[in-house]
Amino acid sequence: MSDIIIDFLMAFLVGGAICAIAQVLINLTKLTAGKILVYFLLAGVLLQAFGVYEYLVNIGGAGATVPISGFGYLLANGAIKGAKEGLFGALTGGISAAAMGISAAIVFGYFFALIFKPKSKKN
Amino acid sequence: MARETVYFDKQPKITAVSTIAGQKEKSGPISEFIDEFMDDDRFNEDTFEKAECKMLSHIIGKVVEKKNLPLGEVDALIAGDLLNQIISSSFAARNYSFPYIGVYSACSTMSESMIIGSLLLNGGHMENVICATGSHFSTAERQYRYPLELGSTRPPQSQWTVTGAGACLLSNNEEDIDYPKIVSATFGKVIDYGVTDANNMGAAMAPACADTIVTHLKNTKTKPTDYNLIVTGDLGVLGSRIVKDLVWEKGYDMNSNHVDCGEMIYNICEEEFQGGSGAGCSAVVFNSFFYKKLLQKRYDRILFLATGALLSSVSSQQGESIPCISHAVEIKR
């Protein structure tokens, strides 16, 4: 039981820390949401390319995989695994690993956009 | 005499006004002066763009109705808005059969259209001219910023685009002299002090506004205290602070009688936003609050300057700074 609590605590701390870093960057550089997402994704890819992000995932669990950098980790990991099998794997491994995320985003995105209308804001 | 300022010896009168706004404006401090409110921001249309067009069309109809003017007596409609190719105004004009002059001057469209209208009347070319403009929060957000449902933060220097539209009818033929008159006007220059932050409109527009104020005061040989109020368009709290400083630097003190439409239309929390903006801001506030105060003879001389930022989403993505403009209209009782 205590393991589970520690897992949650670590997920909270690691995930929170990644988001806090993003907020520090936003505060300092006035980066927009789209750019922040791209930079964090690339950071995830780069860190995993050197095998570093793995450690963060082991420590933080969902805290490291749920942020967009975890998506980058997934891409890099897929590409590295693919590269072991050959050139074809090296080229397709990343996207294959991320296929679930991308198709979920497109399919859910499509259907929710069909159902809902944007609402005007008052504050 | 410098040529920026024009004087209207026939003194065109503002004989009727009409305003409409949304629900956020309804909870603001000057809501009792605004004619009508939309219950929802779509105004029973299926898109926000169509709603903006309908608002404009609606107030143009209202202003004619208020004056009991036959539609054939309207000589021209001068209108503009913030959307690409000023579709809202042009599409609203499609509902009417009078000549249409489309203008674009971003948020300073209200005063620009009033100057053009006054020139037409003063030259004796026309008798009744409608000046109208409006903006809509949701269409402006989409065009200049992000999708509505995107979870982005607004920086505290940002301003809130007013959902609303205002129209006024300028007439020459009025026997009744008891209406506010436009006596002179100063065209603004495009001024850019290099502000690139598209969220900080107040700071971008303040220099253009200050320049027009100073030019007008110099050309007409007046002092700020000669006016009951100097009304700026949509500078917001931050921009108002800046414009007062800039004008003061030029040797004029307008600390005691400057107000800003953007500061008046909402209950402002300065930590979140600086006030209203958009073409609809000055259009709604001038044609509601100030017009009624002028009619009641509460004020007898005001200088009205709508302020506009002439950027597009393309120009800011290319890293361009924001050129701005402000036109001044002097109104007397």
Added chain:
Amino acid sequence: MKTKTKNNQNYLEYVSNIMPKTNEFQKIFRAFWVGGFICCIGQALRLLYQSVFSLSGDELAGFVSMTMIFLGALFTGIGIYDRIGKYAGGGSIVPITGFANSVVSPAMEFKSEGFIYGLASKMFVIAGPIIVFGTVASVLVGLGYYIYFMVV
């Protein structure tokens, strides 16, 4: 083209001096706790799928991120995610739910221009770069490792 005079520079400095200051510490704290909380939802889903459906490895990670994307899209649709974003800033942008938000929000907005050139083509206005850079980076990493494995 642009001529930046000394005067302009002075003005920009003056503006940045009187700009309203945000409480940066508060913003970071909000990003921290909301981001942490969203990750905890992910952790709970992991636990659930692990124990109930006995998933593991890539499958587990895939279904967790699918569910998170579903939740992000749903909260965007019902108009709550933008509220969270206003409060949390980076805390709701960086999690995968923020990616879903950046896909769904323009899609909803541009539905008014039709399903093909509106909804579908504008879906990736904000999220498109993520796919582009993600694909490019992953192919580079793959090629790099392919060459590395050949050499070693």
